[in-house]
Amino acid sequence: MPEASTRTATLKVYRGDREKGEFKTYKVPVEAGMVVLDAIHYIQQNFDPELAVRWNCKAAKCGSCSGEVNGMPSLMCKTRMDKFRPDEEIMVQPIKTFPIIKDLVTDVSWNYEVNKRITPFTPAEDANWTFYQEDIDRVQEFRKCIECFLCQNVCHVLRDHDRKDTFMGPRFMVRTAGLEMHPLDEADRLKFLKEEGHIGYCNITKCCTEVCPEDIHITDNAIIPLKERVVDEFYDPIGKFIRGVLGVDKKKAKK
């Protein structure tokens, strides 16, 4: 039989919308193995059934319960209550980068609009669909993404400088990397990356990698390799000249 809770945590949770709201304080009993999302559910069940929170799996696989806990972007279902000191007040906010709908729920639909701009997987008509592990290792990592948008939220280009007008953000560089490095893909997205997705806005500060709950090495394995491919195409005149003199076809050279 589980032991009765001996500790109470204090949570300060944002209640309101984009224009009007306040932080409300709740006392929640802490049980073994409890996560912040459990505490939010406790508040819903015991104090305030109107508290809005988006969640689904509670297993860090659906990417729904993104929030900011004590200022750090994280999945609420993956943030354990026992990591906080007993006397520590736990502040729970919605993610900052996308407009608040209500309480902890934000409107992340901008991301789906950006996604539509990326040329989808484009295999050759006569593609040989035999795959080898060494070819798929790199792109498999990118398929782990659960679209929690924590990387988009923490990226200072989107969060602080509000460049959602021109910058696609780390999530979509991960998706583009998965397509560009795919051995069967034939499309070329480098011009799009440079001139529409503005990969150059990224200054490699790696916050996206730090907050990724799937431990995808976003910066090292997706963004930097894409930046280097953009360099091949637009910023390396000597390399381009040599490839031209040698008659190296870009797509064939990549295969």
Next chain:
Amino acid sequence: MTQSKLTEKVPTSNSEPAYSGATARTDNWWVEPLLVAIVFTAFGIYATYRAFENQYYEFGPYLSPFYSPNMKEFFPDLPFSAALLILPFPLAFRATCYYYRKAYYRSYFAHPPGCAVTWFKRKGYTGEFDFPFNLQNLHRYAFYFAVPIVLILWYDALKTLWYDGGLHLSVLTLVMLANCALLSGYTFGCHACRHLVGGHLDSFSCPENKHSYKKWQRVTALNEKHQEWAWTSLISVAITDIYIRMACTNPSLAFQLF
């Protein structure tokens, strides 16, 4: 430069009442960028001083990494410190390095100072897209210059094993060899190198790319610890130079083993 719009609707980030101040983080996020700034600044001051000092960089077969290759052999009447001809190349390599970019954008430019910490908001922010920061795209050229410098440093260290017709070993030689090993780990694990040896390929399985795949795997293994290589090699360069400078004034400090 005209920039095309990515989406029709452009939402803005939330502000008050949900957010106020620079951050709600309660951990010591400021410690790392502060330490980075202190160490970078200390190294920069020391390296500048040594570059202009123009003495105490060579004794016997030992040559400081700040003054290698020994330009005085080629230009004996050089009117200024030879280090000023050499140091721009490793400086360019480190300044455009993908790891150091993270470190100094956080520590010196505060863009951002820490994750989810807002010190500056600028609507016209363009990162590395416009001049001068688009020069970061030339990192691979800096890599091309860094490779021969590392090879020359290996030559400098190995030549201290054999001189005056005999085999010798000193603690200073071991320090120089360790410095070369750390610099090699840093240089050959760089992201530009990783791209050039195989990262640009989409398929590793076809027979003509098998060698590239092996090279890419080796560089990737180094690259996974690029930050560690960057720090240890920076510190080892400073230690090697300090040691040689001390040994120039007191040769017994080289601790000749045989």
